[in-house]
Amino acid sequence: MRRLRSLILAGLVAVAAAAPAVASEEMEYPKNEWSHGGVTRGFSNIFGTFDRKALQRGFQVYKEVCSACHSMNLLSYRNLGALGYNEAEITAIAAGYDMTDGPNDEGEMFTRKGVPADHFKAPFANEKAAAAANGGKAPPDLSLIVKARKGGEDYLVALLTGFEEAPAGFALPSGGNYNKAFAGHVIAMPPPLSDGGVTFADGTKATVEQQAKDVATFLAWAAEPNLEARHQMGLKVMIFLLVLAGILYAAKRAVWADQH
Amino acid sequence: MAHGPSSSFKNPVVNWLDQRLPIFTMIQKEYGVFPTPRNFNYFWNFGAIAMIMLVTMIVSGIVLAMHYTPNTNLAFNSVERIMRDVNFGWLIRYIHMNGASFFFIAVYIHIFRGLYYGSYKKPRELLWMIGVVIFLLMMATAFMGYVLPWGQMSFWGATVITNLFSALPLVGQDIVTLLWGGFSVDNPTLNRFFALHYLLPFVITAVVFLHVAALHVTGSNNPYGVEPKGPQDTLPFHPYYTVKDSFGTVVYLAIFAAFVFYAPNFFGEADNYIPANPMVTPPHIVPEWYFLPYYAILKSVTFDITIPFTGLKLIEAKLGGVIAMFGSIAILFILPWLDTSPVRSARFRPLFKKGIFAFLVAFFLLMYVGAQTADAAWHLGGLEIPLVYVGQLATLVYFGFFLSLPFIGLIEKPLPLPASIAKPVLGGGASAAAGAAKPMEKA
Amino acid sequence: MADTTQTAGHGPGSGSHSGGDPSRRDFIYLAAAATGAVGAAVTVWPFIDSLNPAADTLALASTDVDLAPVQVGQSITVTWRGKPVFIRHRTAEEIKSAADVNVGELRDPQTDASRAKKPEWLVVVGICTHLGCIPLGQKNSDPRGEYGGWFCPCHGSVYDTSGRIRKGPAPRNLEVPSYAFKTDTSIRIG
Numbered sequence: 027m028r029r030l031r032s033l034i035l036a037g038l039v040a041v042a043a044a045a046p047a048v049a050s051e052e053m054e055y056p057k058n059e060w061s062h063g064g065v066t067r068g069f070s071n072i073f074g075t076f077d078r079k080a081l082q083r084g085f086q087v088y089k090e091v092c093s094a095c096h097s098m099n100l101l102s103y104r105n106l107g108a109l110g111y112n113e114a115e116i117t118a119i120a121a122g123y124d125m126t127d128g129p130n131d132e133g134e135m136f137t138r139k140g141v142p143a144d145h146f147k148a149p150f151a152n153e154k155a156a157a158a159a160n161g162g163k164a165p166p167d168l169s170l171i172v173k174a175r176k177g178g179e180d181y182l183v184a185l186l187t188g189f190e191e192a193p194a195g196f197a198l199p200s201g202g203n204y205n206k207a208f209a210g211h212v213i214a215m216p217p218p219l220s221d222g223g224v225t226f227a228d229g230t231k232a233t234v235e236q237q238a239k240d241v242a243t244f245l246a247w248a249a250e251p252n253l254e255a256r257h258q259m260g261l262k263v264m265i266f267l268l269v270l271a272g273i274l275y276a277a278k279r280a281v282w283a284d285q286h
Numbered sequence: 287m288a289h290g291p292s293s294s295f296k297n298p299v300v301n302w303l304d305q306r307l308p309i310f311t312m313i314q315k316e317y318g319v320f321p322t323p324r325n326f327n328y329f330w331n332f333g334a335i336a337m338i339m340l341v342t343m344i345v346s347g348i349v350l351a352m353h354y355t356p357n358t359n360l361a362f363n364s365v366e367r368i369m370r371d372v373n374f375g376w377l378i379r380y381i382h383m384n385g386a387s388f389f390f391i392a393v394y395i396h397i398f399r400g401l402y403y404g405s406y407k408k409p410r411e412l413l414w415m416i417g418v419v420i421f422l423l424m425m426a427t428a429f430m431g432y433v434l435p436w437g438q439m440s441f442w443g444a445t446v447i448t449n450l451f452s453a454l455p456l457v458g459q460d461i462v463t464l465l466w467g468g469f470s471v472d473n474p475t476l477n478r479f480f481a482l483h484y485l486l487p488f489v490i491t492a493v494v495f496l497h498v499a500a501l502h503v504t505g506s507n508n509p510y511g512v513e514p515k516g517p518q519d520t521l522p523f524h525p526y527y528t529v530k531d532s533f534g535t536v537v538y539l540a541i542f543a544a545f546v547f548y549a550p551n552f553f554g555e556a557d558n559y560i561p562a563n564p565m566v567t568p569p570h571i572v573p574e575w576y577f578l579p580y581y582a583i584l585k586s587v588t589f590d591i592t593i594p595f596t597g598l599k600l601i602e603a604k605l606g607g608v609i610a611m612f613g614s615i616a617i618l619f620i621l622p623w624l625d626t627s628p629v630r631s632a633r634f635r636p637l638f639k640k641g642i643f644a645f646l647v648a649f650f651l652l653m654y655v656g657a658q659t660a661d662a663a664w665h666l667g668g669l670e671i672p673l674v675y676v677g678q679l680a681t682l683v684y685f686g687f688f689l690s691l692p693f694i695g696l697i698e699k700p701l702p703l704p705a706s707i708a709k710p711v712l713g714g715g716a717s718a719a720a721g722a723a724k725p726m727e728k729a
Numbered sequence: 730m731a732d733t734t735q736t737a738g739h740g741p742g743s744g745s746h747s748g749g750d751p752s753r754r755d756f757i758y759l760a761a762a763a764t765g766a767v768g769a770a771v772t773v774w775p776f777i778d779s780l781n782p783a784a785d786t787l788a789l790a791s792t793d794v795d796l797a798p799v800q801v802g803q804s805i806t807v808t809w810r811g812k813p814v815f816i817r818h819r820t821a822e823e824i825k826s827a828a829d830v831n832v833g834e835l836r837d838p839q840t841d842a843s844r845a846k847k848p849e850w851l852v853v854v855g856i857c858t859h860l861g862c863i864p865l866g867q868k869n870s871d872p873r874g875e876y877g878g879w880f881c882p883c884h885g886s887v888y889d890t891s892g893r894i895r896k897g898p899a900p901r902n903l904e905v906p907s908y909a910f911k912t913d914t915s916i917r918i919g
Contacts, residue, residue, distance in 0.1 A: 065551075068549025068552045072547075072548050100363070100370065102785070102788065104788050143785075143789050166560075169366075170560075173551065173556065251370055252370070256380075256547055257548075259377070263543050264540065264543060264544065266764075266768060267536055267540040267768075270536050270761075270764050271533065271537050271540060273764055274532050274761050274765075277533070277760075278529045278533045280753075281525045281530075282529075285521065285526070345776065349779055349780070352779075353779070353783075370785075371784040372779050374775035374776075374779050378776065378779055532761070
């Protein structure tokens with residue numbers, strides 16, 4: 027069995043060694059440090075928690091910039107409690123939006139102020155309207171974007187900071203923008219962030235890179251809001267299982283003591 | 287089972303029950319004193335582990351079903367509601383999601399163990415075949431379960447796999463329409479997949495009972511592949527193997543938990559977090575990892591099979607691929623009769639051991655090739671090897687292994703077998719070949 | 730190989746152990762069993778708790794109601810946690826008849842003052858405490874029973890103008906939900 031095992035291992039190593047030759051064709055993104063460890067990266071930081079300040083700044087970037095075109099349909103204002111806002115603040119944020127509700131007793135739709143239980147207000151009435159207003163393709167919903175793209179947060183940062191002049195000879199179609207991180211390099215979204223485009227309440231300098239990292243943190247939380255609960259419970263479960271495994275191993279040794 | 291004399295138990299309630307329905311006698315007989323070969327290694331844990339995983343999947347699945355909505359407009363959001371709003375919903379969903387992978391890992395190791403130690407041979411042919419049925423049912427269940435979150439991979443996986451049946455001559459398209467309940471994968475498809483995904487695990491449970499019942503008729507195989515010759519070769523199942531299985535299971539669960547809590551999306555695909563869109567195919571469709579080898583075999587048949595010199599098409603490439611893919615599982619059913627060697631364990635079969643190693647490498651290669659795009663290639667120092675060729679070679683090895691078994695059995699010279707489990711002649715020194723050649727035991 | 734298919738089992742091995750100190754061994758078995766049992770018990774909780782109301786359900790647990798359009802003598806029904814809540818703008822006679830009852834004679838003794846935060850507004854969950862039917866009496870044309878409150882058509886329970894059980898099989902008064910007046914003419918239930 028031992029010989030077989032080493033042979034299998036050798037085979038796997040051979041396959042793994044050859045694999046990068048293919049994988050290198052996929053795009054790689056610079057890896058950033060994330061206090062939460064990265065949602066799509068496995069085993070990255072088992073104690074990771076979200077940076078609350080970054081979350082709030084990221085939410086501000088989303089609110090002031092991204093939300094003009096991108097919906098976040100899976101989130102509700104009540105969820106913002108996880109960012110460190112208190113109930114009054116959340117109620118105030120929600121009340122800043124007019125929601126269509128109804129029909130009322132007369133059968134009419136009506137407008138009311140948003141409440142914490144409301145989902146994030148979408149910029150467009152429906153996907154067709156979003157597509158019509160954006161050159162035929164609706165901007166993707168951002169609720170799960172970090173989990174829905176290979177590279178997760180790192181990809182978003184690379185994308186948001188990846189706008190540049192198209193290299194000479196690159197045929198850029200009209201309405202397209204050159205982005206070095208985007209597959210095919212032609213993206214319909216114009217560069218959304220600019221230095222000082224938002225003003226952070228905590229005094230952090232709003233560079234494009236800072237905004238990109240903050241909004242990526244916020245979107246990582248949006249995609250995986252239970253990450254912290256998961257990490258905390260994981261630790262307890264792992265410790266328990268390892269202790270139980272140890273006890274069972276001792277029990278196994280004791281049972282088998284007279285058979286070896 | 288019920289006809290044996292019932293045991294006598296100290297507890298009067300147990301005794302009362304047992305005299306009317308001898309379940310305790312049965313448990314005592316099948317899991318208490320059941321004589322089990324004393325020389326199991328840790329490979330023998332994986333049957334118990336697989337059973338625990340089945341229970342885990344059923345329990346977590348039932349709870350998920352209480353929150354899930356099988357409707358194309360609501361399915362994706364209902365899953366996200368589980369992840370976000372349902373108490374511990376994220377935990378239960380991640381257990382179910384990763385549990386599928388860990389169920390398959392356990393079963394693959396279990397199958398490999400059976401292959402390596404010849405557990406499929408007489409008198410355990412039926413035991414093996416029932417196992418293959420479980421494996422098939424698992425694959426059907428897993429496939430339909432993957433459709434339920436209604437992400438992009440769900441939808442396009444369902445479309446591609448159901449379209450396999452369109453390769454069948456004459457009735458193919460009708461069968462596909464029947465499977466769909468419409469003209470594409472749509473709400474009726476999702477509804478029936480949910481119903482079947484809920485049903486099949488209970489069918490699996492029933493077949494697992496048959497599997498265990500068959501096992502307890504023949505008794506377990508063991509690493510030597512030599513039948514126990516007397517009480518000195520066996521141990522009662524309890525406590526020896528209950529404690530060993532418990533230990534192995536908990537270690538396995540710890541690895542499982544590490545993925546659930548720290549890398550829950552490791553086995554997943556980013557595209558499945560995008561809601562299904564019947565108008566846009568993702569650039570790179572891949573099935574779940576446990577289907578990759580078969581997917582690679584499917585992709586490997588890129589040629590029509592024609593009658594030589596006539597140009598007459600016998601089997602189109604599409605149908606050929608489907609036949610090869612289903613054939614790769616179907617061949618397991620006749621494995622007990624393909625292998626002609628009287629010796630079970632690969633430990634004493636040098637040639638078979640080489641074959642099974644080649645098979646294993648081919649299996650992992652296929653798994654790798656299955657995950658790559660159709661036009662991918664290896665670049666080795668200026669040399670470009672299209673992965674299609676690698677897949678085709680691996681497919682040849684996969685089938686070649688099984689089809690060469692009759693001949694391997696004829697030409698192979700097995701190593702001397704131990705006289706019994708309790709007195710292995712090969713024990714002690716590492717230089718096994720130097721051991722005195724005892725007369726080989728004939729079946 | 731086929732000549733030996735089954736072997737007789739021998740007795741459970743626990744008695745025949747030779748190595749190790751028996752009390753230490755028993756401790757290990759006990760520890761293993763106890764730890765495993767605790768783990769299994771704790772594991773059950775997430776599965777049970779997942780059946781409790783989810784976060785989105787709880788977020789909708791309070792309802793704001795504007796009372797301004799409700800005329801004296803009129804009743805409205807609003808939905809709160811998926812249940813009907815009866816809000817009645819009571820007339821002076823109704824308030825008086827509710828207050829004048831001898832509490833001691835009631836099946837479920839409660840004063841009207843303890844059930845209505847403001848006498849002119851009665852807020853009760855419109856579910857009969859017998860078996861969960863919805864009593865009649867919200868519309869003026871509905872039968873309201875002999876006490877002018879509500880009448881449950883299922884099994885004939887009769888409630889008064891304070892929503893208290895007066896006749897029939899129901900054991901308790903109509904439940905008063907937790908609510909608060911945000912202004913003079915608007916309340917938040919829940």
